[in-house]
Amino acid sequence: MPTTLYAHRLSQPSRAVEILTRELGIEVNFQDIDFAGGETRTEWFAAINPFQTVPALVVESDGQRLPLAESQAIMTYLCRTASDRELAQRWYPGEHDVSRSARIDQWLAWHHGNVRRFDMFHHIMNLHMTLPMLKREIQATLLQPLQEGLRPELATLEGHFKRQQASAYPPTLLGDKYPTIADLAMGCELYQLRAAGYRFDGYPRVAAWLAGLAEREHFRAVSKEIDAQGREIREQSGEYLALDTFG
CATH class of the missing domain: 3.40.30.10 (Glutaredoxin)
Known part of the structure; x- marks a missing residue:
């Protein structure tokens, strides 16, 4: 079809x-x-x-x-x-495993109301493309509040992965061997920031989870354009992004 x-x-x-x-x-x-x-x-x-x-x-x-x-x-x-x-x-098992589906739905709902609401990439692009005299203002007035808002959500994720104590590594949201569509939704969101240069140093389990997703063949292939865009941003505008104060 x-x-x-x-x-x-x-x-x-x-x-x-x-x-x-x-x-x-x-x-x-x-x-x-x-x-x-x-x-x-x-x-x-x-x-x-x-x-x-x-x-x-x-x-x-x-x-x-x-x-x-x-x-x-x-x-x-x-x-x-x-x-x-x-x-x-x-x-996503759907009706085949209702309990597992519900756990996936839970993370999808949380992502949309928490991590997704602090999407800052369009502001990063504006900072990258604007005149140097305006870059500091964009960082201070637009990006910094979003960065601060995202910190508690990253702490929630970090704490979740820490409590899992799962044998699977890198971690997944459900703590088992396979990622789910919830991992994809949230992973793509945060990978956008990683591409721009955010290191998540204060959240090592979140960083490991993202690295695990990024190693998957199709994730790598589809992320090539954002990797290239992120590389350009880091090289030309990275000094304005306050990378050392985030994560």
């Missing part, structure tokens, strides 16, 4: 969905959407996704067309419909 993923690889939720499609062996037609240039606000895109955000997925089958928005809804759908049921259920 033809499946089109409308996304952008500098978007954390977009990368999470694309990584999952690769992990599950789902072939998609990837259509890059210039969300920074306003493409999500066009009429044609609003007809696909009324929320006008990326990612969006369109599945066509037997004359029916299913448009889906919101990365978490897309990922649970993909896991429920993937042909490799055993593999998909590792990422």
